[in-house]
Amino acid sequence: MTTYRLQVNGKPHAVDTDPDTPLLYVLRNDLALNGAKFGCGLGQCGSCTVIMDGKPVMSCLVPVSAVGTRAVRTVEALGDARMPGVLQQAFIDEQAAQCGYCIAGMIMQASALLEKNTAPTDAQIRAHMSPNLCRCGTHMRILRAVRRAADRLAAGGKR
Amino acid sequence: MSVDPGRRRLLAAGGALTLSFAMPAWPAQGELPKSLDKTPWLDAWIRIDASETVTVFTGKVELGQGIKTALLQVVADELRIAPARLRLVTADTARTPDEGMTAGSNSMKDSGAALRHAAGQVRGRLQALAAARLQAPAAGLALKDGVFIAPGGGRASFGELVTGQELHVRATPAAAPPAPGPRTAIGRSLPRVDIPAKVTGGAAYVQDLRLPGMVHARVVRPPSRSAMLIEVDAAAVMRLPGVLQVVRDGRFLAVIAEGEYRAVKAAALLARGARWETPATLPVYPSVKALVMAQPAEPTTILERGARAGQGTQLTATFTRPFQLHASIGPSCAIAQLVDKRYTVWTHSQGVFPLRSALAELLAAEEDAIRCIHVEGAGCYGHNGADDVAADAALLARAFPGRPVRVQWMREDEHGWEPFGAAMVAQVAATLGADGRIADWQYDVFTPSHNTRPGKAGNLLPATHLARPFTPPKPAPSPQPEGSGDRNAIPYYRLPNARVTHHFQPTSVLRTSAMRGLGAYCNVFAIESFMDELARAAKVDPVAFRLRHLDDPRAVEVAKLAAAKFGWDAYRRTARRGRGFAFARYKNLASYCALAVEVEVARETGLVRVTRVSGAVDCGEIVNPDGVRNQIEGGIVQSASWTLLEQVRFDAARVLTVDWAAYPILRFGQVPDKIEVHLIDRPGQPFLGTGEAAQGPAAAAIANAVFDACGLRLRDLPLDRARMRKAS
Secondary structure, eight states: OEEEEEEETTEEEEEEEOTTSBHHHIIIIISOOOSSOOSOSSSSSOTTEEEETTEEEETTSSBGGGTTTOEEEOGGGTOOSSSOOHHHHHHHHTTOOSSOTTHHHHHHHHHHHHHHOSSOOHHHHHHHHTTOOOSSOOHHHHHHHHHHHHHHHHTTOOO | OOOOHHHHHHHHHTTOOOOOOOSOOSSOTTOOOHHHHHSOBGGGTEEEOTTOOEEEEOSOOOSSSOHHHHHHHHHHHHHTSOGGGEEEEOOBTTTSOOOOOSOTTOHIIIIIHHHHHHHHHHHHHHHHHHHHHHTSOGGGOEEETTEEEOTTSOEEEHHHHOSSSTTOSBOOSTTOOOOOOOOSSTTSOOOOTTHHHHHHTOSOSGGGOOOTTOEEEEEEOOSSTTOEEEEOOHHHHHTSTTEEEEEEETTEEEEEESSHHHHHHHHHHHHHTOEEEOOOOSOOOSSHHHHHHTSOOEEEEEEEESOOOOOSEEEEEEEEEOOBOOOOSSOOEEEEEEETTEEEEEEOOSOHHHHHHHHHHHHTOOGGGEEEEEOOOSOOSBSOSHHHHHHHHHHHHHHSOSSOEEEEOOHHHHHHHSOBBOOEEEEEEEEEOTTSSEEEEEEEEEEEOSOOOSSSGGGSGGGGGSSSOOOOOOOOOOOTTTOSTTTTOSOSSOOSSEEEEEEEESOOSSOBOOBTTTTHHHHHHHHHHHHHHHHHHTTOOHHHHHHHTOOOHHHHHHHHHHHHHHTOTTOOOOTTEEEEEEEEEGGGTSOEEEEEEEEEEETTTTEEEEEEEEEEEEOBSOSOHHHHHHHHHHHHHHHHHHHHHOOOOBOSSOBOOOSTTTSOOOOGGGSOSEEEEEEOOOTTSOBOOOTTTTHHHHHHHHHHHHHHHHSOOOOBSOOOHHHHHHHO
């Protein structure tokens, strides 16, 4: 066991764990954050997507010892059920979930795009979202939700 | 239909003044809805406490299909209160009615109808209680927000009226017509109650449960179906930090640890140190057709009408579907705990009561000593690993009593060991008469079981791996009209001479079970592809050819609507693109669904992409229009994925498609530009369910569009790039 000092959702955390533990397990089990999900453990599906230093990463592939001082953000950073963030609200408005297991990863993947590009084209959204899998076939709604959030942000909405 | 005077009075008394229901839509007079007949006590379904909390109980479960929201809408309208006033408890063997499986698109038909009926009776009962309390005629009472108000101003709330056993009465058939009352919540696209938690990281899934003292386990599956475990090095694993116990029973092998990733690492070491004998026992065939046709079958003729007509143009074709995966995005998970000889199991099973029966047999425990509580998992689309992982957890809880044991499968467990969607072969022969109509039709479908769900311990994967293994019970086909492998094998068209045979195969090369739509997916693919071939042979537009053979006006309306919204008649084909059409009524008794699809085909790469879809659906009375659209859109996209990409591959030793690279599914780059779903609402008609209606039509419409675009008729699923290039 080693103690790791992590910056997660704007707060410092100290975690005692094995160095090879993937960030995903630390977020879920040590920090009790539900958003990032175990989907494959292979970096193939995106259910575990979080943002690390502004970039979307699959947290199932990142050992906690490799995180260092980089700021980690999960879907919990964007808002909660009472005060959802713009992207979360857009997913609610479009009812862009069926089982919803992939959705927190989808939202973080989309968030990484909108933080860099406030006016993405539909083609850019599709290309950017490609690493993430959805099995329920909610793709059309997810694309609409990201579009809606982008438009809302472009109109001056707060992230 | 006639309305008897007593019934009319009751309707008026309940404030339902609309008597315009046109057709007998619900259980026959004198009968209760099926679920309510099984559990007839009103307070089994609806309870009210002194704090005015109204709690609704259902034996069905949320699978991401939106059932919780829709059921709340139904009850809210019957009780004349806002849906937000209601709490809902879903399947729990200790708390809710037993409604069997949440499957077959039956939840609105079963639980929706039962709750509508029960809630109507609860309202009637409360009204009588209010009348007595307020000393006013029942008919004169107004009901608003859970409060009865007498003309003189006296008030009695639900919570005041229910102080004891007032609702512990049996539902009665006669006094509760399913009258269309005021539609306040029903018919509205109420936002789903489960979505806010799902988009904000709330605790939404069984995977998110963290119970006090919980430990983590992983199961090491055999390297192949028939592998025998010779030796394990448990001592090495026990030396790892955090490891609490290695469990071995026959070839069921698992490790329990403090900390989830420590369990994962320990399982990896356990797997590396295990010695297996791995005989190559899987039969390998050159094609799906060869594989399926080599299995022994028990034929049943499910339709025999007229004779063979013989005169005209003969057409024949064979269609195949490979084994396919449910492929849940979240691997199956369960938590079990054994305390004082009583088991509690948190599970995303589709049927907590049948699971409990199977676990009781597996654990040699009384059913009363086992409580199965449903907690949502990732979408399952049928019988996936949910029940198996619950059995894993229960076996490990037995080996490690006291603390909750959480088991989540790894990706390769889910892809490799879930029960697959069954391989199928459909052979069809028809004669096209000189009048351009189908003169005779012969259809034979060959397939193993589409339902090996629990009920018995032998249906649970780990039970078959124990030192004293349970044997899977011999599967049996479900009878028509719903059918299983023969679901939708009988065309919904006017066919004066027809013979349809279901060649049920009691054994399967690989374990198979229910996957969204069961046989309907491939049967509709085959029938609707063949209808296209017949239409072309008859030189008739494919939509017109179908309409020529359809009698049911609701089917005709759905087909015409989908075609019109697509712009079928005005369609102009452009380079690489083509259009296809398909229709089915799911199970021939549930929802009507017609789809018109455009695809783009790149013959040089073999890539097929659906560009747009116009769909029309009639699912009876619509409770939540957006919920129906979401299900149909999802069904279309998922079916497109099955149809264009998906097949399980295996060699003589093992299943090879154990991750998303080997078993790709549709990604954002391949999804359509546009999907429109148009709904036909039928207030007063029974709920028909929607979850599985689009699977078959989507497959056939895509295949028909591929033919239209490039002249290739592909009859073997999937229509993937390799197959497209080979056919080119």
